[in-house]
Each structure stands twice: as C-alpha cells, then as structure tokens.
Amino acid sequence: MSASERPSAYQFGDWVVRPHCNEVKRDGVVRHLEPKVADVLDCLLASPGEIVSPEDIIDQVWSGRVVEPVSVARNIAQIRRALGDSTKNPRYIETISKRGYRTIAPVTPVTADEGTPRSATRRKVRSYPSWAVALFAVMLVILSAAAYFGQRGDALTAPNTDRSVIVLPFAAVGSDLSLHEHAIGLTHELAEALTGYQELRTVVGNDLTNASELASYAITGTVRRVDKDLRLRAHLARLSDAQSVWSASYDHALEGIAADESTLAVTIARTVRLRLVVDHECETVKRKSRSAEAAELICAALNDNYRVNQGGGFDPQLQFANAQRAIELDPDLTRGHAMISGFYQYAVAWGKLPSSEGSRLAHAVLEQARLIDPKDATTLYAISGNQLNLDLDDRSAEGNLRKAIELDPMHPNARWFHADLGSIELRRGNVAGSLEHLRRALRIHDADGRVYLQYAQALNSAGLHREAIEATQAGLRLIASGVYWLYLIMEQSHAQLELGQLEAARQSVDLALETTQPELRLFLAGTVAAVGRVDEAQRMLAELERQDFAHPTPVFFGYLYLDDRDEAFEWLAKAIDIRDGILLSTIRSHPYFNRLRGDPRWQDVMEHLANEEAQGRDVNRLRYGR
Numbered sequence: 001m002s003a004s005e006r007p008s009a010y011q012f013g014d015w016v017v018r019p020h021c022n023e024v025k026r027d028g029v030v031r032h033l034e035p036k037v038a039d040v041l042d043c044l045l046a047s048p049g050e051i052v053s054p055e056d057i058i059d060q061v062w063s064g065r066v067v068e069p070v071s072v073a074r075n076i077a078q079i080r081r082a083l084g085d086s087t088k089n090p091r092y093i094e095t096i097s098k099r100g101y102r103t104i105a106p107v108t109p110v111t112a113d114e115g116t117p118r119s120a121t122r123r124k125v126r127s128y129p130s131w132a133v134a135l136f137a138v139m140l141v142i143l144s145a146a147a148y149f150g151q152r153g154d155a156l157t158a159p160n161t162d163r164s165v166i167v168l169p170f171a172a173v174g175s176d177l178s179l180h181e182h183a184i185g186l187t188h189e190l191a192e193a194l195t196g197y198q199e200l201r202t203v204v205g206n207d208l209t210n211a212s213e214l215a216s217y218a219i220t221g222t223v224r225r226v227d228k229d230l231r232l233r234a235h236l237a238r239l240s241d242a243q244s245v246w247s248a249s250y251d252h253a254l255e256g257i258a259a260d261e262s263t264l265a266v267t268i269a270r271t272v273r274l275r276l277v278v279d280h281e282c283e284t285v286k287r288k289s290r291s292a293e294a295a296e297l298i299c300a301a302l303n304d305n306y307r308v309n310q311g312g313g314f315d316p317q318l319q320f321a322n323a324q325r326a327i328e329l330d331p332d333l334t335r336g337h338a339m340i341s342g343f344y345q346y347a348v349a350w351g352k353l354p355s356s357e358g359s360r361l362a363h364a365v366l367e368q369a370r371l372i373d374p375k376d377a378t379t380l381y382a383i384s385g386n387q388l389n390l391d392l393d394d395r396s397a398e399g400n401l402r403k404a405i406e407l408d409p410m411h412p413n414a415r416w417f418h419a420d421l422g423s424i425e426l427r428r429g430n431v432a433g434s435l436e437h438l439r440r441a442l443r444i445h446d447a448d449g450r451v452y453l454q455y456a457q458a459l460n461s462a463g464l465h466r467e468a469i470e471a472t473q474a475g476l477r478l479i480a481s482g483v484y485w486l487y488l489i490m491e492q493s494h495a496q497l498e499l500g501q502l503e504a505a506r507q508s509v510d511l512a513l514e515t516t517q518p519e520l521r522l523f524l525a526g527t528v529a530a531v532g533r534v535d536e537a538q539r540m541l542a543e544l545e546r547q548d549f550a551h552p553t554p555v556f557f558g559y560l561y562l563d564d565r566d567e568a569f570e571w572l573a574k575a576i577d578i579r580d581g582i583l584l585s586t587i588r589s590h591p592y593f594n595r596l597r598g599d600p601r602w603q604d605v606m607e608h609l610a611n612e613e614a615q616g617r618d619v620n621r622l623r624y625g626r
Helices: 035-045 054-061 069-083 130-142 177-193 257-288 292-309 316-329 334-349 355-372 377-389 394-407 414-427 431-444 449-461 465-478 483-498 502-515 518-530 534-545 552-561 565-577 581-586 591-597 600-624
Strands: 009-012 015-018 023-026 029-032 093-096 100-103 107-110 164-167 171-173 201-204 217-226 229-238 243-253
Touching: 015 035, 035 054, 035 069, 035 100, 054 069, 054 100, 069 093, 069 177, 164 177, 171 177, 177 201, 177 217, 177 229, 177 257, 217 257, 229 257, 243 257, 257 292, 257 334, 292 316, 292 334, 316 334, 334 355, 334 377, 355 377, 355 600, 377 394, 377 414, 377 581, 394 414, 394 600, 414 431, 414 449, 414 581, 431 449, 449 465, 449 483, 449 581, 465 483, 483 502, 483 518, 483 591, 502 518, 518 534, 518 552, 534 552, 552 565, 552 581, 552 591, 565 581, 565 591, 565 600, 591 600
Parallel strands: 164 201, 164 217, 171 217
Antiparallel strands: 009 015, 009 107, 015 023, 023 029, 093 100, 217 229, 229 243
C-alpha cells in the first residue's frame, strides 16, 4: 500500500493515531510526534502484525536516502515513549531480534472523524533469506560512527559532547556461532535502549579508533558460555583518560536468551545512564574545584546518593561530613554547600530540627553558594528544594526551578528539576500539569525510582490506576529497599485496591513484609490495614509509636486506614510540621485523603497549610527580595 492510499487515522490499541497530523491521542490526551517518527509509525501500522525490517522502513520513510538502521531504532524508541510502551513488556510494538519490528496491539483503520472502523488492509512486507538477515545484523554493528545526534536522527557524523557514549560491538569468546549471534543482538538492543534521551547522545561504532572524537564514554562487552548459561560482561570507560567507570556481569540461561536480549539490554542501559550522570557530575566538580581532595569527598557522597537508585543505603551523615570537609578545603565549591542544605532538609524530615531552624540553616549556607555563583543551576535547584520542602513556598520554588532549567537544560539532574515542578502542580491540585512535568522527567531519564514514585502518585490522583501499577513496578525494578521502596509498595497496593484487586494487594503487602528491613517494616502499617488485616496493623502501629522517633507519616496512614479519624488528624498535623514532602505533594489531590475530606477538621488542616505556605512566601520575599 502506497503512502497516499493509507488511512488518515488508526485505532492502535487504546490510542488513536493520526500520522499526517503527527499525533497520537488517548482519553483526551494528545501527544505530538516528530514527522519522521510519525512516518515510521505509519509504516508499521500499514502492515499490522507483520514483521517490518529496518531496511523496508528506510525504503518507505526516507525514500532512497542513505540512512543507517540506527535511525530507525531511534524513531522506534520515540514511538514507544509516546505510547507509554517498553521493550521489556511491550504492549504495542515488539522488537524481533535481528529481523525488525511488528505491531502487537490491535490495529484498525478509522475515518477522519474517528467513526466506524474499517477493515485493515494488509500488505506483504518484503521477505529476506536467512543469509541476508544475518548479513544485515553483522553490518549493523560494524557501521563506523553512525550517530543518533540531532532532532531528526539522520546525521552520520557528530561532534563529541560531555554526555555521549559510543557502543562498540560485543565480542564473542569462543567458536560457538550462536555466541556471535547473541553478541550482535545484544549490541543492537543496547544501542536501541540507550537512544533518544536528552541527557545522553549515543553513537554506534566499529572499534576504538577515533572513538574519543565521537564520544566521551565507550561501552564494550564480551559474551561467553559458562556451562548452560550465557555470561555477558559489560564495561563502561571514560575515553579522556581510559578510566573505568563501571562494569558488571550478567548470567542468563542460554535457553530463551534470544527472547530476553532486549530485557537484558534495558537493564544494562538504565545502569549505564545512571552511572554516566553521576560520573559526569563528579567530573564537573573536579573541574571546578581547586582541591583534588575536596572533589573526591563530594564524588564519594554523590556515589552514596547513587546507591539509593540501586536499592542500597543512604548515609546523610556521610554526605554532611564530606561536604563540610570539602568546603573547608575549597570554600568556593558550591556543590558542597548544596549538599549541606540537603542534610538540613533530612534533619527536619526525621524530627531532628524544627522546620524553621532547618530552613534558616539551609538558606544561610546556600546564600554563600549564591554569592559565589548566582547562575549555578545546582544552587538554584537546592534553594528551590528548601523553599518547596521547608518553607512550603511553591511560587518561589517554581521560579528557581524554571531559572535552573533555562540556565542548564542539559544538567545531569534535569529530571529532578522537572519532577519537582510536577510535585508543585500536584500540591496545587493540578494533576494534569503534574503528569506533564513528570512524563517530561521520565523522557529525560527513566532510570530513577524516585521519579517513578512521584509519577505513580500523580497517576493515582488522576484515577489512572492501571498506569500507576505499571509505574510502581518500573520503580520497584530500580529500587530494591528503603523508604522510597515502601512508598512504591503503598502506591501499588492502593491502585490495586481501587481496581478491586484485593488478593493482588495482599500479595504485594506480604512480599514487602518478607523482604524489607526490620526497622522499616512497621512503615507498612497503613497498607496492612488497607488490605483488611486490622489486628496486625494495630500491633505494628503500637510498636511504631514506642520508637524513639515515631515518623508521623506512616503512623498517620495507619490510623487513616483503621478509620480512627481523631488519631489520623493528630498525626497528620505532625507530618505537616516535619514537612514530609511525599505527603504534602499529594494532600490536595490523592484519593487516600478522601476518607478525611468530609470531616469538618479537614478544612482546618487546609487553612493551617495555607497559612504556613503564606508565611513561607513572606520569609522568602525578605530573604531574596521577591
């Protein structure tokens, strides 16, 4: 079917696709696509359920121009993001290793006014002999310096940037031909998984020759057989000094590995991207600091923070001590000042400082940083965090976040800038605006479990509970323990209960109780009560309240789901006093507060919160003159 004969619109699963308008639409939400992205999607929809090879897509979309197959992969990645799809659990587009792509959701042409569906007209995609498919796969990984750069993704060369990576062909160790096939497939899948993100540019190369002219980092790897398993060893290195940044081994049963290549590639890609962000931030600190020791102290703290995303522990005392010593060595190191302000936020959240004192101390240290460099995006982000989380001043926080984005849109932590804008909109009750910012944050960087938590909260607030479950599952794959993990479990079980999935919610709770650390297990009292285990929840609450510091938020949720409103309101006031950001982000919009909204005391809480917010704005006007 020629392009001129194709329908003007398709029903693709639950999306309506209008290729000629460069848009997809679902439930009143419209997402716009780049023209080439829309053309690639149109090409796939014209052959529903059939495998379409990259070469066939190039023939139809680029009309004979010389374009590398990696440009197709880039466009497929953008389609998946627009549809909310994934390579690991595809619902719309499936990658067929070494062959191409096919649609797996129902495809039905519709009239321009979305009227009665017409029967799909199928066309036959050109078939290829097996030797041609193999030849194409080999050529894919030996293309020298094919780039993903630019909005259109068609360029064949591109300059080096600080956040760019070259993916080199994985080497097969051994004579087994299947190992070579898996090496080719994994290289292709990893390149696709790393494509299309703001904070990272990706190049596919042949070898290290001239690699440093094309990228700042290189990914290499080996594939070998170990008994009945395939062992993949991936390595990330900084090209400027040949320094190893990260490496890891992954074992997978040989049986079924072909089907799981994309899943394995996504796992590696998420870790690589997070490590690149941390390493780039660390290298920036080293360039700015006059003291090598000070820079190393900050880098150690940054790596400790990185472990939060990998399910490890978080040591605020270590960060505070490192930052203090770093500032002694280099008083102009603004990243150290920002780190100290973050510690004061932590101290307030855990009852170690009153919010007014924490705010005073945090803003004092950040004022020093602001005088050193008033245009430092990290400092502005830290100031906004204090204004949002300690002062409850969303207006000033929003202004500083937008200024930080304007000054450094490619900042290593840009996804947090947008995620905090999402939290601000959620606090205001603007759920649609919140979702827009949080989706932007995930498009920038989808390997941060904390952002998935915020996204799940916004989705539950919007009543999109199935999507919320998907978001929590994505976050749980990234965070294996800790407070954020517990909140993800809470959001997941809430969505399951809203959908009537009581048994699934109970299974989520049981798994959480079995696997979480003993000192945090009591935080699940509210979720345990929500699934109907009242006696167990009451015992957990009693034990939680006997602790030296009973964190108000889990106690509040415990009493909330036990329908003890007197205790719930008492502990809600305490949670507001410690400025619990997760609770405050959702208080005006999340369904779990519906249990209290009909109570006359709820209006008192809202008035108290509004007064606190007004006081915070007044304080910041005095501090910053606006």
